[in-house]
Amino acid sequence: MTNLNTLRAHPIGLPESPRKITPVVTGKRAWGMTGLVVFLYTVNYADKAVLGIIAQPLARELGLSxxxxxxVGSLFFTTFAIGGFLAGPLNKYLTLRWALLALALIWSVVMLPLVFTATFAVLIAGRMALGLAEGPSTALIHTAAYSWHPPAKRGLVSAILSSSASVAKILFAPVLAYISIEYGWRVTLLAISAIGVVWAAFWLVGWKEGPFTTLTAADADTDSPTAFVAESSREPSVPWRRIFLSRTFIACTFLAMSLYALTTIVLTWLPSYFELGLGYSAMQAGSLFALPSLAALTTMIASGAVTDRLIQRHVSSRxxxxxxxxxxxxxxxEVLITLPLIDVPIATVIVLTIGYGAGMVAVxxxxxxxxxxxxxxQTAGTMGMYMALMALGGLIAPYATGxxxxxxxxxxxxxxxxxxxxGVWVVVAGIVALLIANPDRDGMMIRRT
Structure with a gap:
């Protein structure tokens, strides 16, 4: 019988001997692997956004207020937050390859019962199951991408990952809106499910884990074409409380919560706002849904690239x-606070686009x-806790908006x-972060012996 301690020491999917050599690290390979992760994250956000797209036809059929x-939106983000705390355990007992594959396959099937039995209870159960499966994925997705990039170059990587939400709304939202209008919301859910299965096939064939979440910080800052992983990392683990109680972690989490609340309002309600509040047609609302995301995509990629250059030129992370x-x-x-003063529909769309694009720079x-x-x-555990707490911003925002x-x-x-x-919340959180967050200072304090 296999010893239980051996199973704990060696995640499923890995050989029992320690990994001594990592894959060759080249720019082409690193970005190819990152592309697979971005594909997954885009599907992830399409699953989140589909409720906003089908909200009105679903509400009409089921008689929902x-x-x-x-x-429904808030309950999704409740289980999403709970699931986020599972990222660390999943990363401990499964490889990233198998953990993300299992989660993505769950996403692809949990909403299918609604296609065949359309009730409010089934809708709630499906979205809550989807949230629980998507919760751990955000941290694991970031960990998977970071495994191919050193810390000094993660600004652009984070921007590309975060822009997956924008890509999902730019590419998928108009298509899903068209499918919903022409063929019904049930076919829209089937289409999302099929996309998840397609991603799983690519993932099984192509994914390999990179070296930069197991190397020491010193090793990770090198650009050597090959990398070796010692049997035990030369940088010791630190108590989790040092990380989670640091001022930077607390301030960044509070700010991320405020931005996530804004994101959940956009995902759940923006098409309905454009249709019911501003008078656009369902197809126009689905297409306009992409505009704020297009602005966010542009600003996130630009800020990620620029800040990476600043970090590599030894500008402080603060x-x-x-x-x-x-x-x-x-x-x-400041832009969102002015929104009630605007009564011209196209001006409202422009203001929302500017405000959302500016705010998403921070993510x-x-x-x-x-x-x-x-x-x-400790990257997966840290990001798991951070993103689980971040998701708390979505617990109340969609329901409160309704x-x-x-x-x-x-x-x-x-x-x-x-x-x-x-808008008021993000201003307060932004001021707090500006005053107390300092990654350079807190990173050194956390690693002190």
Missing amino acids: SSQIGL IARIGVACAGVLVCG PLLHSAVSELCPPQ VVVDHADTPAAGYALAFQGS
Whole structure:
């Protein structure tokens, strides 16, 4: 009988002997593997966004109020937050290859019962199961991508990963909206399921884990074409409380929660806002859904590339990561606060696009800053805790938005008020992070002996 301690020491899918040599690290291979991860993250966000796209036809068929649709969104993010705490255990007992494959296959099937039995209870059960399966994936996806890139070059990687949400809305949202209008919301769910299965096939054939989440920090900053992993890392693990109680971790988490609340409102309600609040058709609303994401995609990629260059030129992470992030967040909040004052539909779309694009600058930079706080072998656990706490921002925001819309004088006024409240939160959180977050200082304090 296999010894239980042996199983714990060697994750499923790995040989029982320690890994001594990692794959060759070249730019082409690193970005090829990153592309596979981005493909997965795009599918992940398409699964999140599909509720916003089918919300109105689903509500009409099932007789749902805005509060009920919002409740479904909040319950999804409740289990998403709970699932986030499972990232560390999954990374401990399974390889990234098999953990992410299993999670993606679960995503692909949990919403299918709704296709055959359309009830409010089945909708809730399916979305909660989807949230639980997607919860650990965010941290594991980042860990998988970071395994091919050293810390100094993770700003661009984080930006590309974070932009997967934008890519999903730019590429998938109009297509899914068209499918929903022409063929019904059930076919839309079947299409999302099929995309997940296609990704699984590519993943099984192509994925290999990189070296940079098992190397020491010193090793990870080199660009040598080959890398060797010692049987035990030369950088010792640190107590988790040092990481989680550091001022940078707390400030970044609070700011990320505020941005995630905004993201969940966009994912759940933006097409409905454009259709019911601003008077656009369902097809126009599905297409306009992509505009804020296009702005976010542009700003995230640009900020990721620029801040990586600053870090490599020895600019402090406090300036390059935190300073730039907070500048974008403050612009975002100030723009969203003005939304109830605007009564021209196209002007509302433009303001939302500018505000969302500015705020999303912070997302990849905060991810990168948090990843700098811990020894490489604790990346998955650190990112899992951070992203699980970040997801708490989505627990209340979708439901609260539905309640506000149901009780507002008009849908337009209700949606605008919800976005204004989100703007206030991100401003407060941005100021807090600007004052107390310092990845360089806290990273050294956490690693002290």
